[in-house]
Amino acid sequence: MENQLVFNKENIAVTDSLIIAETFDKQHKDVLRDIRIQMDYAGEEFSQRNFAPSNYEVRGKQYPKYDLTEEAFTLVVFGYNTKEAVQTKIKFIQEFKRMKEYIQNQQQPKAMNAKESILANMKLTIQLNEDVDGMKEDIKQLRHDMDKKLTLDYSQQQAMRNAVNKRVHKLWNEDMVDKKVYETMRRVYAALWKNLKDAYRVNAYSNILQKDFEEAMSFIEGWRPIFNGSQSA
Known part of the structure; x- marks a missing residue:
């Protein structure tokens, strides 16, 4: 079946690394890297049961790929947490559920009549909807918990450094600091960074939480030095 997950x-x-790369819009080599990292973390016993190396052919040349059980798939894509990635994971969960039911039904010797088949499909649909609703709540709670712990990413750190540079230069060049107290622009930088870390109770600005990013940027834009000579580098 085309586009079968x-x-x-x-x-x-099972699914495979090519399908994961395509549906999550990632390069296959990056998915292979993620798989090999998780295999190393998970250990030999788990990896042998859940990751199966194989190959695919392009223009007569063989390339590596992996087949993954649901457990292996869950382990590899756990960190893919954009909105689109979460929706894609839900689709995979549904398809694993359906395929397991299909395999189980294929192995049952007794064939269901039309009425039993309809009832079974209705039951499966209800169960899938319940599972997806539960998964959505779990993901929502997980994202909420993660938001409380995530610190600034690289782009936010860069934006914060740029904001500090802009603020210090503005204060220095417009004679808005007591240069007798601060002596050099470097001391103004040190004062601003110290005040910022103190305000958010961190030992490094990179440990500021992502949820506080906008507030911290406003703090920088409105910061002014204290003219009591107590600031130090």
Whole structure:
């Protein structure tokens, strides 16, 4: 089936690294790297059960790929947490569920009649909806918990450094600091960084939480030095 996310391999529901790369809009080499990292972390026993190396062919040349069980898939894509990635993970969860039910039904010797089939499909649909709703709540709580702990990313750190540079130069060049107290622009930088870290109770500005980024930027834009000679480099 075209565009099938999960397929049956030897009566096991699996996906593969090519499908993951395509659906999560990632380069295949990056997905392979993520898989190998998680295999190393998970250990040999888990990896042998859940990751199966194989190959695919392009223009007569063989390239490596991996088949992944649901457990392996969950481990690899756990850190893919953009909004789009979360929606894609939900689709995979649904497809793993359906494929497992399909494999189980294929192995049952007794064939269901039309009424039983309809009832089974209705039950599966209800169960899938309940599972997805539960997954959405778990993801929502996980993102909420992560937001409380995430510190500034690289782009936010760069933006903060630029804001500090801009503020210090503005204060210095417009004679808005007591140059007898601060002596050099470097001391003004030190004063601003110290006040910023003290305000957010961190030992390095990079440890400021992402949720406080906008507030910290406003703090920088409105900062003025204290004219009591107590600031130090």
